[in-house]
Amino acid sequence: MTWVNAVLQGLLQGGIYALIACGLSLTFGVMRVVNLAHGDLAVCGAYLAMVLSSALGVPVWYTLPLVLPAAFVFGMALQVVLLRRALRTGEIATVLVTFGLSVMIENLLQEGATANDRVLNAGAIGVAALRIGGQITLPWLFTAAFLTACAVLSGLQLLLSRTSWGRKVRAIADDIDTARLVGVRVGPVFASVAGIAVATAALAGIFIGAIGNFNPLTGESTLIFAFEAVVIGGLGSLWGTLAGGMALGVTQVVVGELNEAYAVLAVHLLFLLVLAVRPAGLFAGGQQARTAQVTG
Amino acid sequence: MKRDGVAAAARGTQLKVSRWSAAATAAMGSLAVGLAVLAAVPYFAGGPAEQPLIVAFTFIAMAATWNLLAGFSGLTSFGQHAYLGVGAYGLYLVAVHGINPFAGIAAAAVIAGLVALPVSGLLLRLSGGYFAVASLVVAAVFQIAVTLAPSVGGTTGVSLPGLAGYGPVLREAMIYWAALIVAALSVAGVFLLVRAGFGLDARAVGGDPVAASVLGVRVGRVRLLAYLAAAVGAGAVGALIALQTQFIEPTSVFSVQYSVEMLFMVLVGGIGTIEGPVIGALILFALQQWLSQDGAWYLVLVGGIAVVATLAVPRGLWGFVSSRWGWSLFPVGYRVPGRDHHRQAG
Numbered sequence: 001m002t003w004v005n006a007v008l009q010g011l012l013q014g015g016i017y018a019l020i021a022c023g024l025s026l027t028f029g030v031m032r033v034v035n036l037a038h039g040d041l042a043v044c045g046a047y048l049a050m051v052l053s054s055a056l057g058v059p060v061w062y063t064l065p066l067v068l069p070a071a072f073v074f075g076m077a078l079q080v081v082l083l084r085r086a087l088r089t090g091e092i093a094t095v096l097v098t099f100g101l102s103v104m105i106e107n108l109l110q111e112g113a114t115a116n117d118r119v120l121n122a123g124a125i126g127v128a129a130l131r132i133g134g135q136i137t138l139p140w141l142f143t144a145a146f147l148t149a150c151a152v153l154s155g156l157q158l159l160l161s162r163t164s165w166g167r168k169v170r171a172i173a174d175d176i177d178t179a180r181l182v183g184v185r186v187g188p189v190f191a192s193v194a195g196i197a198v199a200t201a202a203l204a205g206i207f208i209g210a211i212g213n214f215n216p217l218t219g220e221s222t223l224i225f226a227f228e229a230v231v232i233g234g235l236g237s238l239w240g241t242l243a244g245g246m247a248l249g250v251t252q253v254v255v256g257e258l259n260e261a262y263a264v265l266a267v268h269l270l271f272l273l274v275l276a277v278r279p280a281g282l283f284a285g286g287q288q289a290r291t292a293q294v295t296g
Numbered sequence: 297m298k299r300d301g302v303a304a305a306a307r308g309t310q311l312k313v314s315r316w317s318a319a320a321t322a323a324m325g326s327l328a329v330g331l332a333v334l335a336a337v338p339y340f341a342g343g344p345a346e347q348p349l350i351v352a353f354t355f356i357a358m359a360a361t362w363n364l365l366a367g368f369s370g371l372t373s374f375g376q377h378a379y380l381g382v383g384a385y386g387l388y389l390v391a392v393h394g395i396n397p398f399a400g401i402a403a404a405a406v407i408a409g410l411v412a413l414p415v416s417g418l419l420l421r422l423s424g425g426y427f428a429v430a431s432l433v434v435a436a437v438f439q440i441a442v443t444l445a446p447s448v449g450g451t452t453g454v455s456l457p458g459l460a461g462y463g464p465v466l467r468e469a470m471i472y473w474a475a476l477i478v479a480a481l482s483v484a485g486v487f488l489l490v491r492a493g494f495g496l497d498a499r500a501v502g503g504d505p506v507a508a509s510v511l512g513v514r515v516g517r518v519r520l521l522a523y524l525a526a527a528v529g530a531g532a533v534g535a536l537i538a539l540q541t542q543f544i545e546p547t548s549v550f551s552v553q554y555s556v557e558m559l560f561m562v563l564v565g566g567i568g569t570i571e572g573p574v575i576g577a578l579i580l581f582a583l584q585q586w587l588s589q590d591g592a593w594y595l596v597l598v599g600g601i602a603v604v605a606t607l608a609v610p611r612g613l614w615g616f617v618s619s620r621w622g623w624s625l626f627p628v629g630y631r632v633p634g635r636d637h638h639r640q641a642g
Contacts (some may be wrong), residue, residue: 034425
């Protein structure tokens with residue numbers, strides 16, 4: 001029964017990884033930008049929620065209506081001020097700029113908020129758990145994070161497949177030059193995609209902060225996990241990203257059950273194994289995966 | 297050289313094509329003198345001058361080899377600290393087996409290259425940002441693997457054996473000379489590689505791998521060579537750092553800060569040039585001497601300047617200078633004397 005419990009916990013944990021990863025996957029798919037500051041932006045969301053929730057004296061969930069729009073606007077500004085210029089210079093420039101940004105955020109957070117571990121005030125839901133039978137315990141927080149991830153991914157999928165905005169996004173992802181030719185205005189679409197990516201990152205960051213400790217350097221490991229979920233799931237597929245996140249979560253929790261010291265190592269090794277055996281990802285159709293691969 | 301000759305013949309004129317210019321000859325001459333002076337520093341200046349210069353030399357070596365990877369071949373690795381760590385622990389392993397630690401620097405560099413070989417099989421399947429993050433994963437794996445191995449000290453680290461026979465003055469001077477040699481070899485190695493056709497191939501691959509492969513460039517081989525050479529350079533630097541600190545601790549030797557510094561030096565100095573990384577290394581060195589006391593602000597500034605440099609001066613200080621005035625101190629291209637235009641082939 002311990003194992004069933006561990007697998008279930010891992011699946012739920014995977015939801016959070018998918019929630020961070022979907023923004024990474026979206027910006028890469030549409031803008032061809034791998035945002036190396038994505039994890040740090042998630043952590044910024046957690047810090048912002050922490051400051052607001054202690055200032056207002058409410059559990060962190062009540063700050064969401066403030067944090068998410070702020071993150072959306074910040075993402076748009078990031079695109080307009082930095083990424084757009086970097087994109088004009090080339091793909092490597094976007095990598096360098098976002099890495100520089102990541103270093104700045106991490107160290108500014110250390111200056112402004114110290115390197116101490118923090119945890120968010122999650123209110124009553126933070127300690128409650130759903131018990132099934134005697135052995136299986138599902139913390140409500142994990143369950144809520146998982147359900148939120150599923151809702152966000154389904155919502156994104158619906159937006160992409162049903163709305164005119166989604167049609168523009170897909171057109172740009174397929175062929176940006178042709179999309180421009182037929183009159184799609186790329187600038188606003190890029191800005192909205194960047195806004196959504198940062199807002200989902202901030203949402204994920206708040207769950208991470210409510211579930212466990214975070215500090216200014218949490219962003220780096222967060223980025224790595226999100227990135228691994230994207231690659232394992234297969235590039236360009238949102239459901240693949242969810243599956244990839246779950247594969248990571250299950251590996252981490254099950255190996256952690258055996259020996260805590262090996263949990264993160266096992267996740268990284270799973271990623272390298274997938275890279276070696278199926279670089280297109282475990283769950284991808286394969287079409288989009290080629291974009292990340294080298295030809296020749 | 298052949299191509300230029302043909303182009304000139306087609307226009308019916310006879311032009312002399314040369315790699316060297318007066319500036320380049322003068323620069324090479326003063327470089328030789330400068331190296332001789334630097335080599336003599338332990339005799340006339342001693343410890344106070346050696347300490348900071350060792351840092352400057354490791355910066356130059358890190359920048360030169362990272363530039364080979366990112367500047368010429370388009371492989372932006374943010375996980376080169378993985379090979380710094382491998383070099384440091386490699387030096388420990390050979391020193392434990394009784395090999396002189398100074399001779400062990402070469403062994404550590406070779407070990408880093410050997411470790412990089414299987415890793416390259418995985419990483420070089422990716423490019424761009426995905427390659428960048430995957431290189432971070434590899435560094436994380438190495439760091440965790442070391443902390444899980446009690447034989448190399450686990451999380452607490454190990455002290456480097458084999459230095460007891462040296463007095464402090466001699467030890468410092470030996471490290472100084474070793475750092476000078478590693479820095480000089482890194483710059484010279486990149487210079488020679490770039491001159492010998494590899495530079496042209498690598499630039500083609502960095503610019504557009506598909507187009508390069510269509511033109512007959514062996515893309516995989518170029519990327520592999522750049523990756524291995526950069527790992528060897530980083531391994532040697534890791535060994536130098538271990539020699540200087542005499543204690544190897546996983547979190548400090550596998551610090552991502554080294555990769556951040558490589559990025560900064562190459563971007564600010566001039567990506568894809570030979571001179572640029574050296575200039576960037578000297579700028580970072582000055583910045584570090586000035587600001588290293590407040591660690592976080594130092595890194596905020598380093599990251600910020602890197603962002604601004606990428607956007608405002610994409611080819612760095614030296615790229616700006618050389619395209620403006622056509623300067624080239626390390627002659628890797630060809631030029632037609634008496635003409636203003638300057639070609640950067642190679």
